[in-house]
Amino acid sequence: MAEVKKTYDIKGMHCASCVRLIEKSVGKIDGVTSCNVNLATNKATVEYDSAKVDNEKLESAVASVGYKASINEEVKSEDQEKKEKQKELNDLRNKVIVSLFLGLLILWGSFPGLMSTAPAILQNFWVQLLLATPVQFWAGLSFYRATISALKHRTANMDTLVAIGTTVAFGYSAFVTIFPSIVKSIGIDPIPYFDTATIIIGLILLGRYFEARAKAGTSDAIKKLIGLQAKTARVIKDGKEIDIPIDQVLIGNVIRVRPGEKIPVDGVIVDGESSVDESMLTGESIPVDKAKGDTVVGATINKSGTFTYKATKVGQETMLAQIIKLVQEAQGSKAPIQRIADLISSYFVPAVLMLAILTFVIWYDFGSAPVLLFALLNTVAVLIIACPCAMGLATPTAIMVGTGKGAENGILIKDAESLETAHKINTVIFDKTGTLTKGQPEVTDIVGNVLSLAASLEKGSEHSLAEAIVQEAEKQNVKLEIITKFKAIAGHGVEGVAAGKQVFLGNRRLMERENVSITSYIPQIEKLESEGKTVMMLALDGKLAGLIAVADMIKETAREGVEALEKMGIEVAMITGDNQRTANAIARKVGIKRVLAEVLPDTKAAEVRKIQAEGKKVAMVGDGINDAPALAAADIGIAMGTGTDVAIEAADITLINKDLQSVAQTIDLSKKTMRTIKLNLFWAFGYNIILIPVAMGVLYPFFHILLNPIFASVAMATSSISVVFNSLLLKRLRF
Amino acid sequence: MDKVIVSIVGFVGIIFTYWFFLMRREKEVAVENEVDIIVDGGYKPEIISVPQAKTTKLNFIRKDPSSCLEEIVLGDFKIRKYLPLNKKVTIEIKPEKPGEYDYACGMNMFHGKIIVT
Numbered sequence: 001m002a003e004v005k006k007t008y009d010i011k012g013m014h015c016a017s018c019v020r021l022i023e024k025s026v027g028k029i030d031g032v033t034s035c036n037v038n039l040a041t042n043k044a045t046v047e048y049d050s051a052k053v054d055n056e057k058l059e060s061a062v063a064s065v066g067y068k069a070s071i072n073e074e075v076k077s078e079d080q081e082k083k084e085k086q087k088e089l090n091d092l093r094n095k096v097i098v099s100l101f102l103g104l105l106i107l108w109g110s111f112p113g114l115m116s117t118a119p120a121i122l123q124n125f126w127v128q129l130l131l132a133t134p135v136q137f138w139a140g141l142s143f144y145r146a147t148i149s150a151l152k153h154r155t156a157n158m159d160t161l162v163a164i165g166t167t168v169a170f171g172y173s174a175f176v177t178i179f180p181s182i183v184k185s186i187g188i189d190p191i192p193y194f195d196t197a198t199i200i201i202g203l204i205l206l207g208r209y210f211e212a213r214a215k216a217g218t219s220d221a222i223k224k225l226i227g228l229q230a231k232t233a234r235v236i237k238d239g240k241e242i243d244i245p246i247d248q249v250l251i252g253n254v255i256r257v258r259p260g261e262k263i264p265v266d267g268v269i270v271d272g273e274s275s276v277d278e279s280m281l282t283g284e285s286i287p288v289d290k291a292k293g294d295t296v297v298g299a300t301i302n303k304s305g306t307f308t309y310k311a312t313k314v315g316q317e318t319m320l321a322q323i324i325k326l327v328q329e330a331q332g333s334k335a336p337i338q339r340i341a342d343l344i345s346s347y348f349v350p351a352v353l354m355l356a357i358l359t360f361v362i363w364y365d366f367g368s369a370p371v372l373l374f375a376l377l378n379t380v381a382v383l384i385i386a387c388p389c390a391m392g393l394a395t396p397t398a399i400m401v402g403t404g405k406g407a408e409n410g411i412l413i414k415d416a417e418s419l420e421t422a423h424k425i426n427t428v429i430f431d432k433t434g435t436l437t438k439g440q441p442e443v444t445d446i447v448g449n450v451l452s453l454a455a456s457l458e459k460g461s462e463h464s465l466a467e468a469i470v471q472e473a474e475k476q477n478v479k480l481e482i483i484t485k486f487k488a489i490a491g492h493g494v495e496g497v498a499a500g501k502q503v504f505l506g507n508r509r510l511m512e513r514e515n516v517s518i519t520s521y522i523p524q525i526e527k528l529e530s531e532g533k534t535v536m537m538l539a540l541d542g543k544l545a546g547l548i549a550v551a552d553m554i555k556e557t558a559r560e561g562v563e564a565l566e567k568m569g570i571e572v573a574m575i576t577g578d579n580q581r582t583a584n585a586i587a588r589k590v591g592i593k594r595v596l597a598e599v600l601p602d603t604k605a606a607e608v609r610k611i612q613a614e615g616k617k618v619a620m621v622g623d624g625i626n627d628a629p630a631l632a633a634a635d636i637g638i639a640m641g642t643g644t645d646v647a648i649e650a651a652d653i654t655l656i657n658k659d660l661q662s663v664a665q666t667i668d669l670s671k672k673t674m675r676t677i678k679l680n681l682f683w684a685f686g687y688n689i690i691l692i693p694v695a696m697g698v699l700y701p702f703f704h705i706l707l708n709p710i711f712a713s714v715a716m717a718t719s720s721i722s723v724v725f726n727s728l729l730l731k732r733l734r735f
Numbered sequence: 736m737d738k739v740i741v742s743i744v745g746f747v748g749i750i751f752t753y754w755f756f757l758m759r760r761e762k763e764v765a766v767e768n769e770v771d772i773i774v775d776g777g778y779k780p781e782i783i784s785v786p787q788a789k790t791t792k793l794n795f796i797r798k799d800p801s802s803c804l805e806e807i808v809l810g811d812f813k814i815r816k817y818l819p820l821n822k823k824v825t826i827e828i829k830p831e832k833p834g835e836y837d838y839a840c841g842m843n844m845f846h847g848k849i850i851v852t
Contacts, residue, residue: 208802350757
């Protein structure tokens with residue numbers, strides 16, 4: 001019996017009875033051992049005997065009750081990829097061992113200087129032919145297969161070059177072995193080159209083996225993220241705790257988490273408290289305290305206490321799933337710098353084939369004697385030295401490691417283009433509220449008896465400053481009044497009518513607009529503003545009745561974040577709706593010199609464009625929700641987000657660690673990734689540009705230097721490995 | 736005499752190589768909802784045209800064991816996928832803008848094109 005477990009996507013389900021109906025229908029099939037249908041994920045997981053049951057039977061059982069099932073290959077692809085890769089690596093390793101072993105035996109028996117120490121049997125050409133044949137047609141079979149498939153499509157790749165190159169060497173050697181007299185008759189010593197053909201195949205396969213192993217390392221970050229996912233959740237149902245697979249957790253399920261356990265999905269704590277290690281997602285090493293009402297994120301680790309929480313996001317909606325999706329998308333995207341490599345790679349192999357023919361003709365027509373031998377060996381060297389793989393790997397491997405490295409540190413990069421653009425940034429604009437500051441303002445000073453009226457007015461407002469005033473009134477148990485005709489005036493404040501009197505609460509601009517004199521309060525206003533506080537003025541019946549000052553705490557990492565950027569020679573600016581004096585005071589505290597104050601919310605994008613017009617490459621850092629237009633206007637929009645859809649959509653880069661130092665780290669990561677890509681491309685292009693002519697023999701007329709095809713294969717194998725290794729060096733980047 | 740023959744054959748070989756690989760004109764295949772693309776020494780069909788703002792399913796089936804073709808990259812759609820041998824891997828795209836979008840193998844050696852109309 002071959003037990004198989006497969007997951008199917010089910011379409012058309014809308015209630016729990018659908019689940020039962022499908023489970024019953026599928027369960028009836030002879031050979032099905034279990035069927036679990038998940039309404040939340042629209043998936044059915046079926047275990048069955050593959051000898052009795054197939055996809056069609058399962059699909060028709062689901063269709064018979066009115067739903068549609070389709071096989072979901074994705075679920076298995078990770079495992080399958082791993083298995084196939086391992087099998088491929090094992091095959092490669094075996095082929096490398098056999099071909100290098102046989103190749104070295106042939107080399108021993110044929111290399112001048114060495115051959116005298118070799119047993120006579122190894123010096124026999126027929127024995128060499130016998131040893132070289134399996135290498136050429138078994139170990140080298142993959143080159144032939146790929147070549148034939150490619151030629152059918154009138155395309156060519158590296159395999160084509162290797163297949164032609166080694167076939168020429170092997171074919172010539174076999175001819176020399178079988179018909180030595182013919183070769184002798186044209187004045188050539190009948191010596192075969194089996195060592196060349198076999199060692200080339202062995203070394204290129206060895207290169208491919210190392211390359212495949214190294215390439216697997218470039219997607220480590222994604223594997224790590226996928227591995228973070230918890231397998232089960234302890235759900236409380238009818239007072240009992242049951243462990244269920246993670247994909248069966250539904251929104252609204254109450255889950256218990258004990259100390260040391262992984263939090264399975266995203267949710268909100270309903271009971272208990274603890275500290276949670278979120279480092280795996282945010283890169284932040286200090287555990288975060290969580291209590292009732294706080295959100296917890298799946299895949300993070302509960303450190304000390306026990307708590308229960310309600311699942312709010314499951315399946316593909318969880319923050320971890322979003323992060324994985326984003327990183328996968330970034331790794332699949334194309335960096336603009338790759339365009340040149342794209343263009344060249346489409347012409348590269350045909351161009352090398354043409355150069356190889358040209359090499360043969362030139363050496364045959366103008367070369368030294370024996371011309372046929374020189375022409376053949378140099379043609380083989382040209383075919384073998386050319387390495388299109390290094391060009392193809394130069395950019396994507398660095399992008400994969402770079403975006404993965406970012407994700408490990410809480411820096412989510414939307415695509416390769418954003419990663420590329422970030423290295424050119426020379427100006428960073430920080431939004432003040434919620435970015436440089438915590439976004440939780442508190443009332444610090446009240447001048448005059450205005451709290452009751454102010455709080456009554458602000459009750460209808462959604463502004464963060466309004467919340468601070470209402471909270472202060474609640475704290476002081478102030479009685480609120482009834483407000484009619486409430487109206488919010490964007491960028492100014494609010495107005496309303498209390499006990500028949502017109503009330504205005506807002507900034508200086510509002511007072512000016514309503515012709516309210518503030519002269520008598522100016523010294524107090526200026527004093528508060530110079531302390532970095534935002535001053536709200538309350539006017540009653542056209543006269544200023546008092547002031548309320550509100551201040552927001554500056555984030556701990558703000559100063560270091562700004563300093564790190566300035567050290568990199570990047571200009572830092574702050575943008576805010578606050579008046580100039582308050583803004584200056586806050587900017588001074590965090591070390592920012594350029595201040596864009598009194599900017600209305602809808603003109604922030606215009607301010608960004610103004611700075612761009614100065615020729616600057618601008619990164620705008622905001623919360624990703626309120627300042628989406630400004631983020632979009634900037635060359636790079638950086639959201640200090642929580643990994644929510646909205647923030648990720650609006651920004652090119654999302655900092656889920658909320659650490660302001662990450663802005664500098666992002667630019668640093670971009671710079672280092674670009675440096676790696678440039679070095680890779682320089683190496684990949686330079687290698688081909690220099691060594692192909694050398695293989696053609698351009699140095700021969702001057703220095704009598706020719707490239708042995710065996711050395712060409714060493715260089716070729718090293719070339720693509722070195723590009724992948726150079727990209728992997730990005731992993732060592734420390735923040 | 737042999738040199739003249741080698742020169743002529745070489746010249747013809749170069750012209751043939753140019754014609755064979757670089758003068759190839761692939762026919763465009765119009766796709767309505769879904770298409771099977773066989774991955775075997777390249778992509779067949781190689782050039783497809785799909786409608787704008789509609790979801791089109793591209794089913795890639797890799798028959799070629801060459802590691803060159805083990806990944807498919809649709810850079811404009813931010814998709815990089817591993818293609819298991821002889822398995823159908825479906826990629827859904829919904830292009831919003833008309834134009835030509837290239838796709839390629841992971842090493843950027845084999846190319847195809849999606850024309851959005």
